Amino acid sequence: MNKVIRFLEELGESSALRLDKVDFESILNNEEFDEETKKAILNEDPAALKMLMDARHKIVCILIPAEPDEEEDDDDSEEDDSQNDEKTSRIAML
Amino acid sequence: MNQIGSYASVGIGMMLGAHITPAAKDHILNADVCFLAASDSLVELWIKELHPNVRSLQSYYASNKSRKDTYREMIEVVLSEVFAGKRVCGIFYGHPGVFAYAPHEIVKRIRAKGGKAIMEPGISAEDCLIADLGLDPGKYGCQQFEASQFLFYDRMIDPSATLILWQIALVGDLSFGCEATSSQCRQVLLEELYKIYPENHKVTLYEAMTLPIGEPRIDVIPLSSLVDVKLNDYTTLVVPPLSKMKRNIKIIEKLKRIHSK
Ligand SMILES: C[S@@+](CC[C@H](N)C(=O)[O-])C[C@H]1O[C@@H](n2cnc3c(N)ncnc32)[C@H](O)[C@@H]1O
Numbered sequence: 001m002n003k004v005i006r007f008l009e010e011l012g013e014s015s016a017l018r019l020d021k022v023d024f025e026s027i028l029n030n031e032e033f034d035e036e037t038k039k040a041i042l043n044e045d046p047a048a049l050k051m052l053m054d055a056r057h058k059i060v061c062i063l064i065p066a067e068p069d070e071e072e073d074d075d076d077s078e079e080d081d082s083q084n085d086e087k088t089s090r091i092a093m094l
Numbered sequence: 095m096n097q098i099g100s101y102a103s104v105g106i107g108m109m110l111g112a113h114i115t116p117a118a119k120d121h122i123l124n125a126d127v128c129f130l131a132a133s134d135s136l137v138e139l140w141i142k143e144l145h146p147n148v149r150s151l152q153s154y155y156a157s158n159k160s161r162k163d164t165y166r167e168m169i170e171v172v173l174s175e176v177f178a179g180k181r182v183c184g185i186f187y188g189h190p191g192v193f194a195y196a197p198h199e200i201v202k203r204i205r206a207k208g209g210k211a212i213m214e215p216g217i218s219a220e221d222c223l224i225a226d227l228g229l230d231p232g233k234y235g236c237q238q239f240e241a242s243q244f245l246f247y248d249r250m251i252d253p254s255a256t257l258i259l260w261q262i263a264l265v266g267d268l269s270f271g272c273e274a275t276s277s278q279c280r281q282v283l284l285e286e287l288y289k290i291y292p293e294n295h296k297v298t299l300y301e302a303m304t305l306p307i308g309e310p311r312i313d314v315i316p317l318s319s320l321v322d323v324k325l326n327d328y329t330t331l332v333v334p335p336l337s338k339m340k341r342n343i344k345i346i347e348k349l350k351r352i353h354s355k
Contacts, residue, residue: 013112046308049305049307059152062264064193066240066264066267066270067246
């Protein structure tokens with residue numbers, strides 16, 4: 001695994017990350033990262049890190065359309081209509 | 095004809111390294127082919143390290159392309175591998191079933207053909223929001239909508255409950271694109287919200303951490319500032335309750351009568 005990715009994975013897994021103050025400086029001293037990578041991590045600068053890692057610049061995370069599936073919606077409305085019809089006819093029977 | 099393969103929609107949570115479950119990881123490791131929708135490009139690199147055949151779904155998004163086509167194509171490419179007899183893993187950031195169309199649809203279509211398909215839950219943006227904002231959706235109740243859907247349909251807002259709007263950056267986009275919409279669209283949203291909330295009602299813009307460096311974004315702003323602020327496609331809007339819950343005396347009396355019998 002890429003060294004930087006492994007570093008991030010281990011950091012993500014660690015309980016110290018959010019509860020204690022992570023001493024990035026001393027951890028990074030033991031890592032064989034280039035100076036720019038160390039700097040990006042120390043500055044907690046994801047954008048710089050992504051550039052250095054040649055990661056995708058733009059990523060889309062939109063996963064749902066604003067409208068439900070047309071087919072499904074039609075099915076539902078038919079169902080609703082029939083239920084309504086049933087209700088109306090029950091009322092009519094009363 | 096090939097036998098139908100199998101499929102799992104798995105969630106990897108929000109933060110690199112922190113949220114992936116052992117089960118999700120095992121699905122990835124044991125798949126013949128993986129498809130990936132991540133929300134952070136370093137997360138994408140991380141997942142690609144876990145399996146030699148991870149195909150990103152990012153290429154299906156494009157400017158001036160309806161997301162309905164994007165999702166249809168994503169579903170088709172995944173299904174083609176499953177129907178070719180492979181063991182396939184659909185890897186989605188967060189929870190694969192939370193405000194996400196393709197992961198549900200793929201499972202549904204494979205099952206309809208008699209194939210084996212499951213969904214493996216993950217830690218969603220909402221789960222992180224609950225933790226980071228100290229918000230319990232059960233305290234006052236919680237309504238949540240996709241922001242554009244909220245505008246396109248007549249919805250009833252309960253001002254005594256929390257309101258969460260997802261995909262707020264794309265609010266009011268009738269073309270179902272993947273770019274942020276204009277401040278005019280946000281203004282339309284505001285007009286709807288002003289029917290209930292005052293302009294100075296404090297709302298929160300939230301962005302969970304996806305990497306173990308940096309901080310979550312927790313910006314508390316007056317509702318009226320929503321027009322000007324920077325919204326990303328990964329921003330979620332939280333509108334806290336405006337009014338107190340009103341006790342339903344009639345129902346309580348009715349229940350008391352039952353209990354006293
Ligand atoms: C289509 S939904 C997918 C949600 C995802 N399935 C999950 O489990 O969180 C996309 C929306 O999720 C929310 N979202 C995604 N990433 C986020 C993050 N890092 N912080 C806060 N909200 C996020 C935003 O509202 C975004 O527009």
